[in-house]
């Protein structure tokens with residue numbers, strides 16, 4: 361009896377200790393936050409290094425010492441350490457933003473180097489965030505660079521974004537755009553949004569001082585097949601450089617509370633014509649699902665599902681076809697290429713890509729646009745009617761080829777021809793599973 365009383369007392373004591381430990385941990389965390397807040401807000405002077413380093417911008421009437429101190433106290437999160445994130449982070453670090461967060465889940469690849477200029481040959485294979493951090497620290501040791509090597513999702517977005525004053529969207533997919541938008545609205549943070557493709561770029565600031573948010577303008581996501589990324593559409597590095605630098609500029613103006621922030625307006629850059637256009641956007645939508653007074657979206661949702669896409673899966677974004685309408689690249693190789701059996705391979709990439717590399721067996725190049733517009737299909741169909749052979753369709757990653765098969769199938773059937781089949785996973789799958797020496801891009 362005495363023993364079990366003693367056991368109970370020990371148990372009570374252990375529980376007390378656990379509770380006290382938890383309380384202590386919480387208090388330490390609060391103190392740390394307070395200390396950070398205090399340090400941030402008590403910066404009242406620039407040191408000699410900072411005066412010299414930033415002198416050329418401090419002398420601007422729009423900045424001055426007080427402006428430089430604001431930049432020093434500010435924190436900015438750059439989401440995406442790619443084509444836009446690199447120049448953006450570079451200019452923010454150069455300008456002396458006191459704490460810069462860099463978030464990306466990806467690793468540096470050779471195909472990144474033509475435009476993502478903070479990465480180098482030496483950092484291929486490293487995480488993008490580590491690569492950016494190393495470069496920025498070399499540029500400016502007076503500031504803090506914080507890395508987040510993770511995919512931004514509904515589960516982590518609020519906890520990460522709330523640590524920063526301004527958010528820069530330097531990502532490349534619609535799901536993340538909606539996620540960032542909604543999280544920024546919920547946290548009341550401005551979102552500096554940019555995009556670049558081919559020789560064109562766009563820039564605007566969402567959720568800033570009563571201006572519209574992304575959902576005000578685009579309440580529903582575009583169909584996934586209508587969205588082109590840099591991997592498929594191409595992009596020139598200088599274009600991402602222009603837009604990324606402008607994103608840094610807007611961020612700096614927001615931090616300084618300066619006039620002219622690009623809210624409620626959209627800047628369009630045409631690199632081919634060297635022309636900028638500034639469009640007035642619709643104002644904040646009174647019925648917007650997220651930023652109106654009576655929002656219907658009050659917590660973050662599953663944005664990949666919302667946009668019917670996967671934010672990170674670069675290889676299998678579309679799955680339009682039944683298995684019987686597709687063939688694996690290995691099977692195609694063994695059955696047709698290795699045996700030399702007569703067949704027709706249609707490569708639906710653009711002419712420039714076709715010139716870069718082609719599968720063996722004399723494929724015919726009909727770009728997807730020509731297939732969809734019916735420009736060159738008659739010629740192929742007539743040829744097949746004269747001498748029918750099995751038809752296969754290929755592209756870089758296996759998305760456009762599926763669209764082409766879907767489009768061609770009824771045309772083939774109407775002429776009593778066996779419908780074409782898609783080479784699953786495209787040239788990427790070929791390099792991975794058939795020929796590692798086939799160029800990957």
Ligand SMILES: Nc1ncnc2c1ncn2[C@@H]1O[C@H](COP(=O)(O)OP(=O)(O)OP(=O)(O)O)[C@@H](O)[C@H]1O
Nearest residue numbers: 440441442443464465466511512531532536590591
């Ligand atoms: N949800 C997300 N979480 C974290 N990083 C993201 C997210 N969505 C996109 N990104 C990152 O944003 C960056 C966008 O960069 P960019 O548009 O230059 O594309 P890329 O993926 O590096 O290039 P490519 O399309 O040529 O392969 C990428 O590094 C990508 O990893």
